[in-house]
Amino acid sequence: MTARPLVTVYSEKNEATASQIKLPAVFRAPIRPDVVSFIHDQISKNKRQARAVSTEAGKQSSAESWGTGRAVARIPRVRGGGTHRSGQGAFGNMCRGGHMFAPLKVWRRWHRRVNVAQRRYAITSAIAASGVPSLVQARGHVVDNVAEIPFVVSDKVEGFRKTKEAVSFLRRSHLWADVEKVYNSKRYRAGVGKMRNRRYKQKLGPLVIYGQDSAIARAFRNIPGVDVLNVERLNLLKVAPGGHLGRLIIWTESAFKKLDAIYGTPSAPSELKKGFVLPTAKMANPDFSRIVRSEEVVNAVRRVRKVKVTPKVHHNPLKKFKLMAALNPYATVLRDAAHKKQKA
Amino acid sequence: MSSDIVWQTIRNNSAFLKTRRNVPKRFSTERFNLMAVNSQRYNGLVNKKGVHIQLSKDGKKVDVLTKIAKNEHLPQKSTRTVSILSKNGRRARNGVANLVKTYKKRDIMPAQRFISQLLRGTPKAKK
Numbered sequence: 047m048t049a050r051p052l053v054t055v056y057s058e059k060n061e062a063t064a065s066q067i068k069l070p071a072v073f074r075a076p077i078r079p080d081v082v083s084f085i086h087d088q089i090s091k092n093k094r095q096a097r098a099v100s101t102e103a104g105k106q107s108s109a110e111s112w113g114t115g116r117a118v119a120r121i122p123r124v125r126g127g128g129t130h131r132s133g134q135g136a137f138g139n140m141c142r143g144g145h146m147f148a149p150l151k152v153w154r155r156w157h158r159r160v161n162v163a164q165r166r167y168a169i170t171s172a173i174a175a176s177g178v179p180s181l182v183q184a185r186g187h188v189v190d191n192v193a194e195i196p197f198v199v200s201d202k203v204e205g206f207r208k209t210k211e212a213v214s215f216l217r218r219s220h221l222w223a224d225v226e227k228v229y230n231s232k233r234y235r236a237g238v239g240k241m242r243n244r245r246y247k248q249k250l251g252p253l254v255i256y257g258q259d260s261a262i263a264r265a266f267r268n269i270p271g272v273d274v275l276n277v278e279r280l281n282l283l284k285v286a287p288g289g290h291l292g293r294l295i296i297w298t299e300s301a302f303k304k305l306d307a308i309y310g311t312p313s314a315p316s317e318l319k320k321g322f323v324l325p326t327a328k329m330a331n332p333d334f335s336r337i338v339r340s341e342e343v344v345n346a347v348r349r350v351r352k353v354k355v356t357p358k359v360h361h362n363p364l365k366k367f368k369l370m371a372a373l374n375p376y377a378t379v380l381r382d383a384a385h386k387k388q389k390a
Numbered sequence: 391m392s393s394d395i396v397w398q399t400i401r402n403n404s405a406f407l408k409t410r411r412n413v414p415k416r417f418s419t420e421r422f423n424l425m426a427v428n429s430q431r432y433n434g435l436v437n438k439k440g441v442h443i444q445l446s447k448d449g450k451k452v453d454v455l456t457k458i459a460k461n462e463h464l465p466q467k468s469t470r471t472v473s474i475l476s477k478n479g480r481r482a483r484n485g486v487a488n489l490v491k492t493y494k495k496r497d498i499m500p501a502q503r504f505i506s507q508l509l510r511g512t513p514k515a516k517k
Contacts, residue, residue, distance in 0.1 A: 079399045178391045179465055180435035186405030192465045333392040
């Protein structure tokens, strides 16, 4: 479906303005959950901090094996006496107080290189998916009363300085239900992360994407679940959180207009990304039912041969005399004789 | 949007998908899914046309919602609601069948089953 309809811009009070923008070509990029999931996985590894076990852990002992002949296992044992520790096993991964198996090293490969072309493929796919209402709903966003998807708002929103303004905008645009979902989902994290400054978990709400740097981030940042991004610096981890497609995105008018310049169209290559051309899908028309019902296919295909199978009904000759007579002609004679006898 | 593509994205991974241990069938709780089963045929998000049945807010009527295919990208305007006033099972079933048969023949049976179950489940109003 490469048709690019006009998208209405809504005012900050959720009234349709006269301005309409042609849907940017990014929204017709192929939707590839496999690519997005993989690339997201790779990119999310890039913010990891190294962790490892101390290099001397479990090795700071002068233990030595007692050798054979002492009716004990040959594990190195702690020397000396006068304490419980003396004679206990040391060093091995199986020993209490010993080093672990394969001690963790800081030089583990924490980060992943991701090819620029792949990153761009993933982000365009994620943006395209955000324009499909079914995918946004399936991801869990509450969009039943949103005016249009993709949702484009006038640039007045970029001028917001107060969270109050941001909240009233979200309420008016029927996006507050999604934020309420975030409020209701706040819960304790399971596990030790609780004591590592990651006490709470909550769902994600809408993502606001703006075109010009302004104070908009400050207006929206304190609303739980809401993220704010600049169009020119989109983050796959925010556009497709968890590697899942369909985040609810609120575009400002200037951001929406910039998309064609950033990602290009089939006719005009991207101005900002050198050598980048929008990915094309393998199938121009992926709609199976339309293909099957199309003129070309219908004309090429022969008609369905519906063989009507009517089950043959077998009647009982003992109950249906005509059938009995057909099977046994003498039955007629017998019947007439019986009738005569009755009359007599 | 092609229902096939969206289905391939959603079939294993959706906020509405319900899977449980020892339950081999997967259920799906989105609107417009009359069988509540996770399948492309009955899925409420993936198909352009869909029928949903629910009790009206005041609880006195049964609302039949249908998707307006043209307004897929305008969620606010994408459903049409017709109310069935009768809560009598037989009348409601016939009412639903009449509403649905011109819209989506395949959904007549699921809609009838759904409305019967719905009315069975609602407590009868005290006279």
